[in-house]
Amino acid sequence: MDGPAFQRIPPWVKAKLTPKAITTIQEVYDWVENECIPAEEVMEAALKEHRWTTPPIMKELRKKAKARGLFNLFLPNHFEESPGLTNLEYSCCAEIMGRCYWAAQTMNCHAPDTGNIELLAKYCNKEQKEKWLKPLLEGDVMSSYSMTEPDVASSDATQISCSIRREGNEYVINGRKLFGNSLDNPEMKTIILMGCSDPTNPSKWNRHSMVLVPANSKGLTQVRNLTIMGEDHAPNGHGQFVYDNVRIPVENIILGEGRAFEIAQGRLGPGRIHHCMRLIGQCERAYELALIRCIDPSKMPRGKLIGQFDSNIEKIAQMRLEIDSMRLVVLNAADTMDLLGNKAGKYAIAQSKILVPIAAAKIIDECMQLYGGAGLTQLTPLPSMWTYARFVRLADGPDAAHRHQVGRDEMKTAAGFRDRHAKYKEGSKVLAKKWL
Numbered sequence: 325m326d327g328p329a330f331q332r333i334p335p336w337v338k339a340k341l342t343p344k345a346i347t348t349i350q351e352v353y354d355w356v357e358n359e360c361i362p363a364e365e366v367m368e369a370a371l372k373e374h375r376w377t378t379p380p381i382m383k384e385l386r387k388k389a390k391a392r393g394l395f396n397l398f399l400p401n402h403f404e405e406s407p408g409l410t411n412l413e414y415s416c417c418a419e420i421m422g423r424c425y426w427a428a429q430t431m432n433c434h435a436p437d438t439g440n441i442e443l444l445a446k447y448c449n450k451e452q453k454e455k456w457l458k459p460l461l462e463g464d465v466m467s468s469y470s471m472t473e474p475d476v477a478s479s480d481a482t483q484i485s486c487s488i489r490r491e492g493n494e495y496v497i498n499g500r501k502l503f504g505n506s507l508d509n510p511e512m513k514t515i516i517l518m519g520c521s522d523p524t525n526p527s528k529w530n531r532h533s534m535v536l537v538p539a540n541s542k543g544l545t546q547v548r549n550l551t552i553m554g555e556d557h558a559p560n561g562h563g564q565f566v567y568d569n570v571r572i573p574v575e576n577i578i579l580g581e582g583r584a585f586e587i588a589q590g591r592l593g594p595g596r597i598h599h600c601m602r603l604i605g606q607c608e609r610a611y612e613l614a615l616i617r618c619i620d621p622s623k624m625p626r627g628k629l630i631g632q633f634d635s636n637i638e639k640i641a642q643m644r645l646e647i648d649s650m651r652l653v654v655l656n657a658a659d660t661m662d663l664l665g666n667k668a669g670k671y672a673i674a675q676s677k678i679l680v681p682i683a684a685a686k687i688i689d690e691c692m693q694l695y696g697g698a699g700l701t702q703l704t705p706l707p708s709m710w711t712y713a714r715f716v717r718l719a720d721g722p723d724a725a726h727r728h729q730v731g732r733d734e735m736k737t738a739a740g741f742r743d744r745h746a747k748y749k750e751g752s753k754v755l756a757k758k759w760l
């Protein structure tokens with residue numbers, strides 16, 4: 325474990341890696357370095373020609389990665405469909421994947437398919453797994469997760485209003501949805517939709533259901549493709565949708581009516597960690613670009629290398645410290661999930677989700693600055709990296725909502741501290757009587 329693939333992995337994590345994980349991390353590293361990063365230019369050129377078709381080079385890379393056994397690595401080892409890594413071991417792979425924006429997709433480890441696969445593996449029955457999960461695991465189709473709506477505050481998912489109404493052996497869906505993969509890519513076949521199936525249920529946690537919707541359903545219209553800070557994220561993209569009396573068979577319900585929150589709880593933890601680890605990989609690459617700029621002899625303001633200015637040396641040090649701190653936080657969340665489960669890992673997951681996107685955006689921003697004007701252009705991957713960090717502040721829930729939850733839980737501990745501190749005072753009084 326001396327090579328560059330393991331350079332940033334902390335010793336306490338190295339001590340936990342199985343031989344299989346060590347081999348996989350090395351293979352993922354070789355894959356990203358030798359097959360993905362050199363293909364970035366070709367991928368971009370292919371997308372310029374055919375915006376909403378998965379480029380042939382991506383298809384070929386997916387085939388090759390699958391043949392090498394580098395597929396679905398994210399699925400933790402407690403699933404029977406898992407290739408066998410823990411969340412902690414996969415996190416080391418995810419950071420390496422993050423070095424190239426789309427490398428995860430070559431290994432079928434990209435959002436939202438990762439979260440969707442985990443959801444289907446966890447909550448679907450045998451028939452549903454055969455029909456919906458298997459093609460996703462095989463990498464034959466793409467999927468979408470559709471919760472957010474344009475007309476309600478979707479960070480409070482109890483407000484989701486898209487209607488799922490039972491009529492005989494069918495559910496009828498009506499409503500508007502924002503986000504979820506674009507239907508312009510013909511490989512997008514499966515939508516996991518969250519809607520309201522029992523609006524008058526006294527418990528707001530039991531009003532919603534999740535259903536599987538085929539992307540070619542009659543009555544489902546994509547109103548437009550959305551851009552994220554000017555980027556359309558083709559060929560996967562994000563859409564805005566209208567459901568107008570879309571009919572699906574009742575067997576397309578996941579777990580049962582009213583159980584969407586139970587499912588959503590189980591879905592989101594690992595996906596958030598994957599985004600965070602990939603962002604750390606993006607930061608490492610941005611940081612390397614900044615370092616290269618710092619020693620570039622053609623860029624010598626006032627006759628000095630950019631990296632010879634004390635202020636920049638300090639910036640480099642600060643970035644290094646912040647990247648390494650972020651990694652510790654996220655690896656701790658992954659380890660907590662492995663040891664205690666996703667529910668017990670709630671705080672550590674929220675901690676990562678709150679800290680990493682903000683810190684990553686700041687670091688990438690600083691790297692752009694050191695790089696000069698070109699750092700803000702298409703001549704470097706820095707602008708897309710920054711956009712990625714920025715959007716993860718909202719995707720999978722805004723950081724404010726996570727802070728709110730952490731803060732609320734912390735407030736519940738206040739009374740315990742009050743009692744403890746009252747005891748300090750009592751103890752102090754007793755001692756004062758004796759000694760003062």
Ligand SMILES: Cc1cc2nc3c(=O)[nH]c(=O)nc-3n(C[C@H](O)[C@H](O)[C@H](O)COP(=O)(O)OP(=O)(O)OC[C@H]3O[C@@H](n4cnc5c(N)ncnc54)[C@H](O)[C@@H]3O)c2cc1C
Nearest residue numbers: 469470471472477478479503504715720721722724725728
């Ligand atoms: C690139 C990208 C991809 C996405 N992909 C998907 C997807 O695949 N599927 C999907 O369903 N959705 C997706 N989303 C949507 C995303 O999950 C939602 O935007 C997010 O959950 C917030 O919901 P909202 O937009 O309705 O904002 P709101 O719920 O209206 O929140 C807006 C703001 O209100 C404030 N706020 C909210 N709650 C609190 C609180 N508790 N305390 C303090 N302030 C608060 C925050 O500032 C917050 O940002 C994606 C978003 C982006 C940007």
